Amino acid sequence: MDIKKAQSPMTRMLLMSIGAAVLGSLQIGYHTGNVNAPAKIIQEFFNVTWRSRHNKFLQDDSLTILWSLSVSIKDFGALLGSLGVKGLADTFGRRDSILIANSLSVLGACLMIISKATESFEVLIAGRLVFGLFCGLVMSLNPLYIQEVSPTELRGAFATLNQVSFASGIFLGMVVGLDTVLGTEKYWALMFSLSLIPALLQFLALPFCPESPRYLLINCGKEEQAEAALCRLRRSTYKVQNELMEIKEEACHAQSRVTIGEFFVKHSYKQPIFIVLIVNLGSQLSGFNAIINYSTKMFSRSGFEKPKYLTLGVGAVNVTFTVVAFFLVERAGRRKLLLIGFLSLAICNLLMTITDTLMHTAPALCSLQVLLVFTLISAYEVGPGPISWFIGAELFDQPARPIAMAFTSMLNFGGKFLLALLFPPLLKVCGAYVYLLFMIVALLGLSYTFLRLPETKGRTFDEIAAEFRGTEGIPLHNQSGFNTFT
The missing domain is CATH 1.10.286 (GTP Cyclohydrolase I; Chain A, domain 1)
Structure with a gap:
């Protein structure tokens, strides 16, 4: 065998490029996980600030609304940031666009840090909004850059590292936000500053990495x-x-360029658009985000004395199974992992409904609920979680790829924002039966994946795009030369 052909596809520069890129998703995960534990302390800062201005405390309802705005505005900012992906990626390139977006992370973090010194909760909210713009850009630009610099045989595995970094950031944020670390009245502003470390490292490392060939x-x-x-x-x-x-x-x-209008009307893009739509909404609205956002409340309601440590367990399981996905995605393939993930999510949500309904009559079921929560998290991260973020980059050709990733980001952050907004009232109205809604969404993702999603493992971008160019109304699994179900 030719030695050159047998040489490992992993090189030092490739690993450095991917490592430098995923420092952005680490920052996003950190600011996702660090506000949960010190929530009451930061809300008290809001209250004290309001009293110093108006000589009265905020009413509980007003404080709740203001805090909800502070938390969810990051996802709203991400929706807005997604709109700039195509312009940045096509004008400045994939690598330099990540660096430009990184400056928004630094600005957002600095605003959050100085909010306490300036005694302004508006500055904190503005900081989270600016950081949200960074989120929407980077969670699209990272998979785009990683997939375009990776060899075909490792494309999915390296794209999954973006989710590994994101999940690691969430867990790190959960730990740092504890009242035994930095989640205290004295140090909560300092807590926000730690994301500047990976931001600085990215500024130092990424300029030495090559642009997407x-x-x-x-x-x-x-x-x-x-x-x-x-x-x-x-x-x-x-x-x-x-x-x-x-x-x-x-x-x-490939066409020289594709406008947003052409993207949504071009016939060969219609099937991939529907796949991206169903897979991403199926991923975001199948229960994972509800558990990530409200696990502490769920465990408290079940009678656990120290629910925040069980929430840390959720974060640890989240990281562990993104690593599992990294090793499986190129062996099992995208399609199989999505099918297993959606099916497991549907079963977990059904069982969550049953256990939550019977919890009052059989308190011993609380341990089973914890197991179901951990299983649901692992099912999400083995398949739908990481794959939903990069599958759009594989299904579209080069001119449409930035728009596809912007569309992916909007769907993901839109789903997160929608669930954060609607889950509390849905839980109040539907009770335990809210999980049946998640089950239905997971089954929809399962069905559409089974019927329409081709396996992209080991295929070049041009081979995948060629199959969609040739569909013309013929179901993909009937196309000769494209073994969808392997």
């Missing part, structure tokens, strides 16, 4: 620079030439 060749027509970037990423002359040929083939089939 696909962007350089297909978007900019710079073949020599694309080849130079590939040489840094692969080091194998054989692999560089082989991949360069594959990118040129994709360039021959």
